[in-house]
Amino acid sequence: xxxxxxxxxxxxxxxxxxxxxxxxxxxxxxxxxxxxxxxxxxxxxxxxxxxxxxxxxxxxxxxxxxxxxxxxxxxxxxxxxxxxxxxxxxxxxxxxxxxxxxxxxxxxxxxxxxxxxxxxxxxxxxxxxxxxxxxxxxxxxxxxxxxxxxxxxxxxxxxxxxxxxxxxxxxxxxxxxxxxxxxxxxxxxxxxxxxxxxxxxxxxxxxxxxxxxxxxxxxxxxxxxxxxxxxxxxxxxxxxxxxxxxxxxxxxxxxxxxxxxxxxxxxxxxxxxxxxxxxxxxxxxxxxxxxxxxxxxxxxxxxxxxxxxxxxxxxxxxxxxxxxxxxxxxxxxxxxxxxxxxxxxxxxxxxxxxxxxxxxxxxxxxxxxxxxxxxxxxxxxxxxxxxxxxxxxxxxxxxxxxxxxxxxxxxxxxxxxxxxxxxxxxxxxxxxxxxxxxxxxxxxxxxxxxxxxxx
Amino acid sequence: xxxxxxxxxxxxxxxxxxxxxxxxxxxxxxxxxxxxxxxxxxxxxxxxxxxxxxxxxxxxxxxxxxxxxxxxxxxxxxxxxxxxxxxxxxxxxxxxxxxxxxxxxxxxxxxxxxxxxxxxxxxxxxxxxxxxxxxxxxxxxxxxxxxxxxxxxxxxxxxxxxxxxxxxxxxxxxxxxxxxxxxxxxxxxxxxxxxxxxxxxxxxxxxxxxxxxxxxxxxxxxxxxxxxxxxxxxxxxxxxxxxxxxxxxxxxxxxxxxxxxxxxxxxxxxxxxxxxxxxxxxxxxxxxxxxxxxxxxxxxxxxxxxxxxxxxxxxxxxxxxxxxxxxxxxxxxxxxxxxxxxxxxxxxxxxxxxxxxxxxxxxxxxxxxxxxxxxxxxxxxxxxxxxxxxxxxxxxxxxxxxxxxxxxxxxxxxxxxxxxxxxxxxxxxxxxxxxxxxxxxxxxxxxxxxxxxxx
Numbered sequence: 001x002x003x004x005x006x007x008x009x010x011x012x013x014x015x016x017x018x019x020x021x022x023x024x025x026x027x028x029x030x031x032x033x034x035x036x037x038x039x040x041x042x043x044x045x046x047x048x049x050x051x052x053x054x055x056x057x058x059x060x061x062x063x064x065x066x067x068x069x070x071x072x073x074x075x076x077x078x079x080x081x082x083x084x085x086x087x088x089x090x091x092x093x094x095x096x097x098x099x100x101x102x103x104x105x106x107x108x109x110x111x112x113x114x115x116x117x118x119x120x121x122x123x124x125x126x127x128x129x130x131x132x133x134x135x136x137x138x139x140x141x142x143x144x145x146x147x148x149x150x151x152x153x154x155x156x157x158x159x160x161x162x163x164x165x166x167x168x169x170x171x172x173x174x175x176x177x178x179x180x181x182x183x184x185x186x187x188x189x190x191x192x193x194x195x196x197x198x199x200x201x202x203x204x205x206x207x208x209x210x211x212x213x214x215x216x217x218x219x220x221x222x223x224x225x226x227x228x229x230x231x232x233x234x235x236x237x238x239x240x241x242x243x244x245x246x247x248x249x250x251x252x253x254x255x256x257x258x259x260x261x262x263x264x265x266x267x268x269x270x271x272x273x274x275x276x277x278x279x280x281x282x283x284x285x286x287x288x289x290x291x292x293x294x295x296x297x298x299x300x301x302x303x304x305x306x307x308x309x310x311x312x313x314x315x316x317x318x319x320x321x322x323x324x325x326x327x328x329x330x331x332x333x334x335x336x337x338x339x340x341x342x343x344x345x346x347x348x349x350x351x352x353x354x355x356x357x358x359x360x361x362x363x364x365x366x367x368x369x370x371x372x373x374x375x376x377x378x379x380x381x382x383x384x385x386x387x388x389x390x391x392x393x394x395x396x397x398x399x400x401x402x403x404x405x406x407x408x409x410x411x412x413x414x415x416x417x418x419x420x421x422x423x424x425x426x427x428x429x430x431x432x433x434x435x436x437x438x439x440x441x442x443x444x445x446x447x448x449x450x451x452x453x454x455x
Numbered sequence: 456x457x458x459x460x461x462x463x464x465x466x467x468x469x470x471x472x473x474x475x476x477x478x479x480x481x482x483x484x485x486x487x488x489x490x491x492x493x494x495x496x497x498x499x500x501x502x503x504x505x506x507x508x509x510x511x512x513x514x515x516x517x518x519x520x521x522x523x524x525x526x527x528x529x530x531x532x533x534x535x536x537x538x539x540x541x542x543x544x545x546x547x548x549x550x551x552x553x554x555x556x557x558x559x560x561x562x563x564x565x566x567x568x569x570x571x572x573x574x575x576x577x578x579x580x581x582x583x584x585x586x587x588x589x590x591x592x593x594x595x596x597x598x599x600x601x602x603x604x605x606x607x608x609x610x611x612x613x614x615x616x617x618x619x620x621x622x623x624x625x626x627x628x629x630x631x632x633x634x635x636x637x638x639x640x641x642x643x644x645x646x647x648x649x650x651x652x653x654x655x656x657x658x659x660x661x662x663x664x665x666x667x668x669x670x671x672x673x674x675x676x677x678x679x680x681x682x683x684x685x686x687x688x689x690x691x692x693x694x695x696x697x698x699x700x701x702x703x704x705x706x707x708x709x710x711x712x713x714x715x716x717x718x719x720x721x722x723x724x725x726x727x728x729x730x731x732x733x734x735x736x737x738x739x740x741x742x743x744x745x746x747x748x749x750x751x752x753x754x755x756x757x758x759x760x761x762x763x764x765x766x767x768x769x770x771x772x773x774x775x776x777x778x779x780x781x782x783x784x785x786x787x788x789x790x791x792x793x794x795x796x797x798x799x800x801x802x803x804x805x806x807x808x809x810x811x812x813x814x815x816x817x818x819x820x821x822x823x824x825x826x827x828x829x830x831x832x833x834x835x836x837x838x839x840x841x842x843x844x845x846x847x848x849x850x851x852x853x854x855x856x857x858x859x860x861x862x863x864x865x866x867x868x869x870x871x872x873x874x875x876x877x878x879x880x881x882x883x884x885x886x887x888x889x890x891x892x893x894x895x896x897x898x899x900x901x902x903x904x905x906x907x908x909x910x
Contacts, residue, residue, distance in 0.1 A: 028767035088769060095664065154767050195669060199768045208732025212882075213755045214650060214853025217783050218694070218747035219723075219738045220731045224756045224778075225690070231680070232687030237806065239673065276675045277663025280808040283674045292673035300668045301679045302771050303762030308779060313610075313654040313816050315781060316757050323679075324763060326770060328672050351692065353735040361768050398669025399770075427667045427771055 002446055005131050006439055013127055020119050021103040021112040027063055027086035027154045036150050039085040040064045043148050050130035060158030063150030071143045076453050078143035080172035082402055083122025084152030087114035088427045095429035108435050115433035116424040121178035124441030132446050141453030155362035156401050164409040174375035175406045180418030183394050184265055188383035191416035193395030194403055196329035196366040198338055201359045203322045210316040220317050221353025224306040227321040229351045234299055239283040241299045243345040251331045253295045261290045293397035298328045335363040364401035369413045374455050379415045382447040457901050460586050461894055468582055475574050476558040476567040482518055482541035482609045491605050494540040495519045498603050505585035515613030518605030526598045531908050533598040535627035538577025539607035542569035543882045550884035563890050570888035571879040576633035579896030587901050596908025600627055619864040629830040630861045635873030638849050639720055643838035646871035648850030651784035651821035653793055656814045658777045665771040675772050676808025679761040682776040684806050689754055694738040696754045698800040706786045708750045716745045749850035753783045790818040819859045824868045829910045834870045837902035
């Protein structure tokens with residue numbers, strides 16, 4: 001019945017999503033503030049249309065939150081559906097085959113920034129609720145609350161403030177997040193572990209102004225080189241982080257979890273060739289690749305800028321240079337402790353003549369979810385039925401800070417049931433979401449709510 | 456007699472220079488192309504007025520060259536006078552106390568863009584020749600050729616092509632260049648050494664595209680970090696270049712030259728505080744600061760760019776990163792050999808998973824001029840007499856490519872006799888040229904031509 005409903009409404013369900021994807025709601029760029037606001041309106045309208053009540057756009061210091069609920073299933077559990085309507089910047093634009101905000105269907109995929117991360121996936125929740133309402137005379141098998149944010153890609157400050165302040169309003173038994181991917185095409189996957197993230201900017205200052213490298217080269221400190229020297233000391237040639245104490249609190253996965261990872265279809269060579277596209281994978285040689293990305297802390301430099309970078313030659317000794325540096329955290333690393341260790345390391349390793357500053361933009365811990373929770377069991381069952389094979393439990397190396405906030409402030413676990421694919425190109429040019437997975441998502445979320453309501 | 460002539464014509468000599476300085480001949484800005492052409496006309500007219508013959512404006516692919524000569528002193532040496540009539544852009548305009556192209560006399564200085572670099576200094580050559588002609592019935596003590604360019608501030612492409620193609624026309628015994636400064640106020644200074652320069656771009660490529668650092672962090676190579684690791688290996692913590700063989704051919708200054716440097720007024724602390732503005736000077740601790748900037752090769756990173764560098768946070772593993780890297784060369788380092796050593800080093804030290812490319816943008820050797828050359832001896836004598844103390848022989852850590860071209864293609868040394876001061880603010884707001892040094896320049900160049908003709 002649900003399948004028939006979705007099939008009958010295929011075109012409309014797609015058209016609505018495409019309209020949503022056309023809004024360039026890039027949360028990090030001030031010039032798109034109006035677009036982000038428009039995307040919030042779109043979400044609020046969609047919630048109302050689906051049948052949610054108490055729909056509101058909640059102003060914040062940054063981009064607004066959108067809330068809505070339906071609480072007429074007494075005795076049934078409450079599911080808090082979370083998603084985000086903001087997207088990453090699309091640069092480099094020239095690598096997109098079709099424009100990032102003109103969604104295009106090719107080979108069964110929707111190509112657009114935000115298609116998989118997270119507009120397309122978040123929208124499956126709304127459409128699942130809408131379908132259940134239509135099919136059951138405005139009734140749902142569980143209580144639902146929606147909380148959708150517009151700052152996920154820039155650290156989620158507003159929601160991080162809102163959740164602890166609104167514990168009663170947001171009270172629920174479990175959260176549902178669709179912002180992850182199937183382990184591989186056709187494999188129903190629930191994610192039970194996430195890495196945390198500390199995101200920083202490190203700025204180095206050398207001379208008071210750019211100097212002529214002929215007149216001062218050899219005697220004056222160079223901010224770019226100073227930053228380069230500092231950053232290079234942060235990892236050894238095999239990727240081990242050299243900041244003292246960084247591995248002290250790392251919780252090793254249980255033997256059974258490692259064994260289950262070993263049973264997953266995984267090819268390092270395929271990952272290297274098809275997903276990474278580099279001459280080699282890298283990282284701690286004594287660790288499985290899946291450990292490196294799921295259960296090991298990492299340090300990355302996301303960007304660096306300093307001095308003269310236009311075409312041609314200019315012989316300056318640069319005064320300033322900045323790098324974006326993050327650490328991915330795993331249970332049980334404490335963000336505060338890691339930030340302190342990073343600051344100590346920078347202070348101790350700043351080269352002569354250079355002054356450094358560490359600015360922390362955001363931070364949150366890694367976490368793991370218990371796969372035996374009733375909601376997890378319900379999700380595993382319906383997801384496995386939808387794809388005709390047992391659901392696997394994996395982790396993600398990414399960070400979804402809100403999951404940690406739900407655990408900490410609402411005391412609830414999160415079902416991470418994502419419908420993306422590993423090659424969806426999140427944060428990259430030509431991001432896509434498979435069209436059939438969009439419909440799969442709507443059906444599976446609806447079945448999950450039904451199954452969970454029956455337990 | 457010469458002094459009296461200059462004194463009698465002081466006002467006219469100043470007015471002419473001010474007229475020259477009012478032409479905004481900014482070679483790098485296309486909208487000033489007409490002004491650059493007007494400045495070339497001005498130079499040609501001044502050469503004709505001074506008594507030079509065969510004056511011509513030579514069209515090039517860029518801005519024109521101006522040539523003129525007087526060759527009626529058989530048996531006497533020939534001096535090739537070089538200068539440039541183009542100037543740097545004046546930005547940032549708001550920092551100028553008076554407009555850059557409305558020359559203003561304040562506290563005995565001419566404030567204007569190009570006053571010291573190089574219009575004012577170059578014009579001393581023309582006015583010196585004119586004075587000698589007037590005083591000696593149209594005769595000069597030596598043969599002279601003038602070659603004045605309009606692209607010095609943008610790389611000097613046209614003259615670099617012209618010199619090797621016109622070896623017969625430009626044949627001379629020595630070149631005279633006034634585009635440098637006194638070591639300090641009142642100290643007659645001849646520059647006898649320049650560093651060469653190899654300017655490169657080094658590009659690192661890791662993954663085929665920017666990747667999500669959560670999903671791949673720990674296993675995928677990072678182009679920015681790979682470049683950082685590579686660059687950091689190029690120098691040790693004390694600034695010694697680690698590229699094998701780099702110091703093999705470095706010619707140490709003679710003990711007498713080092714002793715003369717030790718006799719110069721120099722304060723590292725003053726340089727640190729007033730010129731560099733950093734917490735410390737840096738560089739090879741077992742070398743004098745003047746050695747580090749005059750007679751030691753250096754490696755600098757002028758700029759670096761890669762990954763996400765806008766405001767906020769983006770968690771990518773960057774696919775590409777590029778750095779502008781130069782080496783300053785000293786005698787007898789061979790540019791080709793150094794480029795090869797750099798390429799070998801980059802190939803040997805490129806981290807796992809990274810592909811690097813080295814692009815060489817330009818290259819030229821360092822050089823020293825023999826202070827015992829007759830022209831140098833003549834210049835040292837008259838300059839010392841003009842300022843009442845012995846001429847000092849210094850070097851510059853910068854590069855003046857045309858001096859290398861004269862050496863390579865015409866086989867002649869260059870007398871680098873400049874009348875600027877270290878704080879003239881070349882390329883900066885409020886560039887100035889001390890008025891008395893303008894007249895000093897005219898007199899000293901004229902005396903030099905007389906003295907050299909008598910040897």
